[in-house]
Amino acid sequence: KSIKTMHGNFHFAKDKDEALKILKGITGTGKTIVKGKSITSEEIDMNENLEQWGNTVYETDLGEFIVQSLHSRPMHILAPAVNIPKEKVAELFSKIANRDLPPDPEKLTEFAREYLRDKFVNADIGISGANAITADTGSVFLFENEGNIRFATNAPDVHIVFSGIEKILPTLSDGFRLLEVVSRYAGYLAMTYVSIVSGPSKTGDIEKTIVYGAHGPREFHVILYDSGRSEVAKDPVLSPILICVRCGACMYECAVYPITTGYWGYKYMGGIGIPWTAYISGGFEKAAPMAFTCTLCGRCVSYCPMEIDTPEIVLRLRETLNEKGYIPPFIKSMVETVMRDGVPY
Ligand code: SF4
Numbered sequence: 001k002s003i004k005t006m007h008g009n010f011h012f013a014k015d016k017d018e019a020l021k022i023l024k025g026i027t028g029t030g031k032t033i034v035k036g037k038s039i040t041s042e043e044i045d046m047n048e049n050l051e052q053w054g055n056t057v058y059e060t061d062l063g064e065f066i067v068q069s070l071h072s073r074p075m076h077i078l079a080p081a082v083n084i085p086k087e088k089v090a091e092l093f094s095k096i097a098n099r100d101l102p103p104d105p106e107k108l109t110e111f112a113r114e115y116l117r118d119k120f121v122n123a124d125i126g127i128s129g130a131n132a133i134t135a136d137t138g139s140v141f142l143f144e145n146e147g148n149i150r151f152a153t154n155a156p157d158v159h160i161v162f163s164g165i166e167k168i169l170p171t172l173s174d175g176f177r178l179l180e181v182v183s184r185y186a187g188y189l190a191m192t193y194v195s196i197v198s199g200p201s202k203t204g205d206i207e208k209t210i211v212y213g214a215h216g217p218r219e220f221h222v223i224l225y226d227s228g229r230s231e232v233a234k235d236p237v238l239s240p241i242l243i244c245v246r247c248g249a250c251m252y253e254c255a256v257y258p259i260t261t262g263y264w265g266y267k268y269m270g271g272i273g274i275p276w277t278a279y280i281s282g283g284f285e286k287a288a289p290m291a292f293t294c295t296l297c298g299r300c301v302s303y304c305p306m307e308i309d310t311p312e313i314v315l316r317l318r319e320t321l322n323e324k325g326y327i328p329p330f331i332k333s334m335v336e337t338v339m340r341d342g343v344p345y
């Protein structure tokens, strides 16, 4: 209701098919689209679909731009290209630039800045996720350090926000509380940029007549995505996964993640990615090997600002996987060996 009051367009998608139908209805074909980092968009394979419909998509977060150009996948929720060495980035950017670029992070960042600048200005549509959407004002909070999200959501004529329903917070003040938590646990004193977008750009400067589309977008769309979240919310053991603020603190401290990076995951990775894979994006089969790789050590719990008890959730998921017959073969054979020989190998 508050999004509509602010002259935005509100859409609700219960699953991937609905989300893609809504998205296609807004974007159509033949558009240039700039995107800010959004893991929720990975759930619906947004880039691949937008391109299939005849659009051109540019990821504008530097890490995501590297991952997109390599046709790879993000390896960390905050640092998607954390696994790519600077020499590989130099090789990649040299091909795009058609000139030799040194493996120097400063020079490589400068190239990305130069390459993407006109894409922002000439894009028809900007797509972002949301760190929070506040119910009382219909405002979308966007936290970042690079400045690309601000550019991508401000320069084009149309801004589309694609967000899970779990990002809704009751009030504008709650959005600021979230900001403090996310920045501290992501390791920053403060985020460099905080954008709060409440509807399309507007002015009333000529005879107090309100005109939409002053300097920012004329059209503002929010697509709220469910895909299993409302079912998870009903379960007292599982529901804490919905308050994950994606700060990434648990991954830095995890016993398994530093060795496996994003390969320990599907769309969502790491320990918290296990229940997200099982219940939101991926399914039990994909989540099963992940669930049995977690050591249940509990280090993630002590570093989580939201005190999410990932091992407890993983244990519960293991029971469900057992009941439903999704025990991975390597676990089955290990159990059989222990029962027979008294040792796992
Ligand atoms: S309990 Fe699992 S997810 Fe948490 S730190 Fe240990 S191995 Fe990682």
Ligand code: SF4
Pocket: 185, 243, 244, 245, 246, 247, 248, 249, 250, 251, 272, 303, 304, 305, 306, 307, 308
């Ligand atoms: S589970 Fe906790 S520590 Fe990990 S990303 Fe979510 S909020 Fe941060």
